[in-house]
Amino acid sequence: MNLYNNTIINYRFNKIKTAIVLFFFFLLLTNHLHAQERIIFSHLSIQDGLSNRNVLSVFQDHYGFMWFGTNDGLNRYDGKNITVYKNDPLDPNSLSNNVVFSMYEGKDGGLWICTVNGLNLYNRDSENFEVFKLKPEAANDMTSNIVMMVTEDSKGNLYAATLMAGIQKLDRNAGNFIPVVRDTTDQSGIDLVMSLFLDQNDDLWYFHTDTGGRVQELKYYKTDSGELKSFHLPYIEPNSAIGDVRGIGVSCGLKDKAENIWLGTADGHLLNFNREKGFFNKIEIDKGHVLISITEGDSANFWIATFGNGLIKYNYKTGEKIQYNYDIADDYSISHDYLLSIYKDRAGIIWIGTAVGIDRFDPYKTPFRTYEHNENDQNSLSNNQVLSIIESSEDPDLLLIGTLDGLNILNQKDGTIKRFTKSALGDDENYSIRDILSAGKGKYWIATLGSGLEIFDTKSSDFKTVLTEPEISHTVRDIVRSEEGILWLGTTNGLVRYDAVKKGIRKFFHLDTSYTREVFEELTKLRNSGQEFGAIENVGNLADTILNVRIKTQTKALVVVTGENVMTHNFRNTKLFDYGWIENEQGEKVWEIDKENTMHAGGALKNRIVVDVVDLKPGNYSLRYISDDSHSTANWNAVPPNDEKHWGIQLYYVTEDEEKIFRGNLLKKDFSDSPPSNNISALYLDSKGLLWIGSTGSGFSIYDLQKDRFTLYRNGPYDKNSLIDNRVAAFYEDSNGLMWIATQGGLNSFD
Known part of the structure; x- marks a missing residue:
């Protein structure tokens, strides 16, 4: 919790004298210190949907949503869109106040919002709030209901740090607060608690401000016995930059992963508390500037937000400090030197609340030069999903970049980008480019995900379709050249050899699909000759179908099952979803699928077919077939099989010669002498x-x-x-x- 995130209170309630100080006079510094190492900052502002420029707090919930508490509303960010929550005086279940100091998520997943006028529990289902007031009877006196921050002990007890009422514990059942620690003799009634921590023993550590708005002591409260200890701070220089606040000291606090307590001061120091000896080590970080907020990085690094001098990375083992300041000439610098909050999310990304919005960066990334899509800038990539890249064979300073929406040519010297998209060519469709290969003389072969094989002429900026459906699949993923004029294309419907000189095409298909078509041809002959004597077919979702058949004499039957058999990609396990079997009249299975010996039935790889011969004695039998809730007749969620109608199980009378056709000629072909798949x-x-x-x-x-x-x-x-x-x-x-x-x-x- 940092004190200066709360200084808006002094602006709104001038009767509180010096407990909280107003210094939202945010001015750009004219003297910019440049960072010693490069960090790429990205930014969110009111133009992106933030409800207010001044971001007082940042938090990530267990769903991954980012929450920003501002001077005018609560914001939820899903990585793309921002949802704003504000107070509605006519709605008691709206946010109780628009000034949001901090957020906290309890062990039960409840999200708590601390505001100028009470504590709010967010209801995710109804997207509204349950409000808890310190003094419900003084609902209009917001100074009596200011909650700075909350924390929770191992038993689920929620403790609140307040402006006027010290530390309070929330009674969820009764809906009210119970005083835990009151510690003031000030006639104003101010009993400000900030940076409230719970240690491993569920005891409370906090910083207390009383008469004159001075943070005088670090305090320790044993929750079981009520024992209270105080530890005096070392002398801290007054800071005229934050107004007439004589002797004000601590501006923020942090309990690190090792349970060490660190305090940031108004004169630019860090205080490290030695618990064993009960005193503070004083470390100069940025003399004369307020340390407004701290978060812990890795490798003994702290990230420190200052009020007026940008961001500082401090390594407490080596003492190394690196400064990051706003640079008006760099769009990727920090967006302002007046910072208000800082937070590290679960992925290690650092989020910074500034005077003009949110900044963020990934400290684990190396300093890359970034090129991305900007819909308002024609000198940017046409799409952020980059699928291929190649250096120009004519000019090494030029890169040809294939994206999900067109071709881009980047000039590395001046950073300019030329776009070539379907929309630019008068077509509304996207133009996805998966691979690029030089064709010589300023021309390039283009593999597209939707338009087949094309050739692009850099001199005329023209595209020409060379091959597409029905000649080859319209989706081409890869191109290689084996010799001059001979191209090999990897498509979603087999391998293609293309002779660009003679314009000849040769296609290679996976034999598994080819011989399955032959199986269907033979099955069609059996059906047309009336040899089918039991059939469950055209099966839809969530079926559990039974068909009874009677066998009068010893019968050699061909059983065919088409269904869904999703295999893991290492073929170590398989799982059946839509499948069939045969039972005798005692309910015993006399035939079932060998799930690891299915054939591809065409279409999606999960479409499988089993063709087998079974000897059935005279008696009553049941054909059984079950299906799950997706991918079946008329409800395909992927490409259907070659024969959609016979999704199910069927029986056919076969002669010995017909059995030989299936067992020999069709089911034992060598499919290894073919591409591994058509995809x-x-x-x-x-x-x-x-x-x-x-x-x-x-x-x-x-x-x-x-x-x-x-x-x-x-x-x-x-x-x-x-x-x-x-x-x-x-x-x-x-x-x-x-x-x-x-x-x-x-x-x-x-x-």
């Missing part, structure tokens, strides 16, 4: 002229261009030396000729 994720041509083909979930293949032969590699369920994961993202060949395969489950090398 190609990555291509790479190595130094030996071998083409490496990665897939989104079926491993990878190596294609020998000379022998016209594919070799498939996948994760083996019991082979520790196989591919670690079947979701392949990229390939790379190092200087020793060793291949590296990047997957979503780890990294493999391949020798």
Whole structure:
């Protein structure tokens, strides 16, 4: 809690003399000190939806939302949008006051808001507030209901630091406060408690201000016995910059992860309290400037917000200090030198409440030069999702950048960006560019996610469609060149070889899909000849279907089940969602799916088909089929199978010759001599002229261009030396000729 976050009180209630000081006279400093290391600050302001420029407090709840307490309203930020909560005099369940000092989340997830006029508990379901007043009978006398901050002990007791009433404990059931510590002899009645902490023993540590607005002592209160101890502060120089507040000392406080207590002072010092000896170590940080708020970083670093001199990083082990000040010439500097609050979220990002809004930065990031989309600036990227990048073959200062919405050319010398988007070309659709490859003479091959293969001429700024549906998939993810004029395209519908000179196309499909189509052709013959004698088909969501069939003589039956069998990408486990089986009249299963031996049924990879032959004795049988709440007939949430109608289970009479067709010719093809899948994720041509083909979930293949032969590699369920994961993202060949395969489950090398 820092004292100067609360100085707005003096502005609104001049009858309180010197307990809280007004110094929101925020002026830009004319003398800017430049940081010794680069930090990229991003900013939020009233133009982004903040209710007020002056951000007094920052907090992150367990859902990840950021909350900003301002001089005029509470703000919730979801990373994109800001929602503002304000007091409505006609609504008793609105925020009790618009001046928000601090926020706190209890162990039960309740979010508490401390304001000038009471404590508020936020109701997430109804998005309103339950209000607790220190003195409900004095509802209009807001000075009697000022709550600075709250904290909670291990038993769930909530303690409040107040302006006029010392430390109070909230009785949730009764809806009122119970005095815990009152410590004032001042006729004004001021009993200001700030920077309230609970230690590991649930005892209270706090800083107390009494007569004259002076923070005189650090105090320790044992909650079990009521014992109260005081520790006097060392002398602190008066600071004329904050007004006529004689002897005012502590401006903020922090209990670090090691339970050490640190105080920031109005004259620019840190006081480190030695509990064993009961005295303070005084460390000069920024003499003459108020240390307004402190948060703990890592590696013995504190981030200290000052009132008038920017941000300071201080390492208490080495004594190193680094200053960060506002720079009018740098859009990525801190936005103001008058800071009001500072906070570190769970990801380690530092949020700073300033006189003009919110600043934030990630201390773990290195100082990158950032290029991003700005809808009000044509000299910015067309989209922030960058999918590909290549250096110009004509000018090394130019970079061609493919984004989710068009091509950008960045001039590294002057930082200018030229955009080439569908909207700029008179088309409203987005223009996603996944890969770029030089075609020579200022032209570039463009792999798009929606328009197939195109070629771009930098001299004329023209795009020309070369290949798209129905010739190839309109989604092309990768391009490589094996020799002059020969391109290899990785698409969402197989591998494509394109001869750019002769304009010839050769397509390579995964054989799993090809022979499944043959299976369906043979099944169609059986249906047309009337050999189907039991069928559950066109199954929708949440089905549990039973079909009874009677077998009069010993019968050889072909059983076909089409359903949803989601496999993990390392094929170590599978999970059935939509599937069928056969029961006898005793309810015993006589046939069920071998879930690890299914075939792809076309469409999405999770569409699976099982074709098997079963011998059935005379008797009564039940076909059973169940489905879950998604991905079924008329409710597909992904690409449906080749044969949508027969989603279910069917039985067919078959002869011995027909059985041989299925068992031999159709179900035992070598699908390893094909691309790993029709959904190609990555291509790479190595130094030996071998083409490496990665897939989104079926491993990878190596294609020998000379022998016209594919070799498939996948994760083996019991082979520790196989591919670690079947979701392949990229390939790379190092200087020793060793291949590296990047997957979503780890990294493999391949020798």
